[in-house]
Amino acid sequence: MLKDITLGQFFPGNTFMHKLDPRVKLVVCFVFIIVLFITENLAAYALAALFIILGVKVSKTSPKMLLKSLKPIMFLVLFTSILNIFYIEGEVLVRFWILKVTKEGLMTAFYMTSRIIMLVCATSLLMYTTSPISLTDALEHLLAPLNKVKFPVHEFSMMMTIAMRFIPTLIEETDKIMAAQKARGADFESGNIFARAKALIPILVPLFVSSFRRADELATAMECRLYQGGEGRTRLNVLKLTKYDYVFMVFSAISFVLMILLNVVGI
């Protein structure tokens, strides 16, 4: 059941999308989201949708997985669109009881919904095709200028890397401990909220104990290998832009400029 969490799950592959430099993907994803938020135009959104569909096809991501990542935000989407439909003033289309549906409301709801859905799709696509390690690597590169203002960029990204690295381990461990306690008759499903909270103790205690042990062991192992922070450290995998990256950047730039143009012209 815990395995069903898909956000941030990486599916290894060898497609165009997988080969791209994580920095490029991260920046493109970021710019894409900004463009989504500054445009409000049907043609521009159609183009954006096309951009995502193309990404899904090229990366060979199964659309089912993408839909799964949309599930948790469905409620949010429904809620905002319903609010928008009924509460925005404008040209009234339908009226019943005290509620009225306006054209402006419908349009705003449509844009909001598409925006959120495409935002989640784009970030999920990024997560599915980029390993967490290279993602934090990219983040470290992109944040490097912050070093100037004494922000510990390397330490920050190392923390992120370690945290991400241990998420699957922790999930696996939780599953295992839960199974072991269930074998001893633990019951996590019935009882009132207090009984359920109490039922978690047999899981949380072993989990904390092993997490601390693991953290301690990791720190020792890092010290044994003379880890001492970011200064003067070289990398195993040096990030380098390839022709794929240039193709992707040019293609994305054209798409984004087109979207903004469409918005300005207002077709």
Place this chain on the structure above:
Amino acid sequence: MGEILKLENVSYTYGAGTPFEKTAVKDINLTFNSGDFVAIIGHTGSGKSTLVQHFNALLPPTSGTVYINGEDINQSAATRRAARFACGLVFQYPEYQLFEETVFLDIAYGPKNMGLSEIEVKRRVLAAAEAVGIDALTLEKSPFDLSGGQKRRVAIAGIIAMEPEILVLDEPMAGLDPKGRDEILDMIKNYHDKHKTTIILVTHSMEDAARMANRIVVMCDSSVLLDGTPGEIFARHDLLTKSGLDVPQITSVLIELKNRGYDVDTSVYTIEGAKEQLMKLRGKLC
């Protein structure tokens, strides 16, 4: 002796429908009789741990049915719960599941979940502690202050205290030194002799399987490769070596003798049996 646990065409697939799909158990048919001591053996990743988690309904089979005493255990939450108590499962590295303040309380966790009276819980905890060799002093300690081997015993006691009809142990000797291994094995053997509980022992070691069990199930690549008495199993040493498993050392000595043209029985797996064979051979040769 009647049959107590039965698996019919059981298959299990991890992560069905994702790119990580993996069938860990494929079309298993097995029947275990009451009072048996069965060893399940197989190479790493052959699906042993996955298989045993079907015995107490921790994993619902992707297809197929599991019966305990003739009843399908995956019918409802109630039958699943009953299966947990009928079939006690000691996990691989069980010491990581300890959580209570004292050893006593930790062993009592299972029996308490069964809804037993306080007196009965206490009786069972003391009996289980005695069975695994934990003294009264240790019962009052924190489980986190014990050595690895002691923790392992406490974890096993936690299952034994539920007094299940079937006791399943998933590699209870993994990661222990030879002395620790022998102690745990002897403890299990004694428990079986005394209580006649059906025991299913998962192990990597042919030696241990040969010494302890009256029946061996060999798993290979998610399926059952061989199933029979130790003698029958070790007679098929060709198949065993092909699937990445060893025969006991003493059997391999006899096999080598046979390969060199001496007339010996290669299904022997105990020192005693081998001695007999060698004496017979000496009689013939001299």
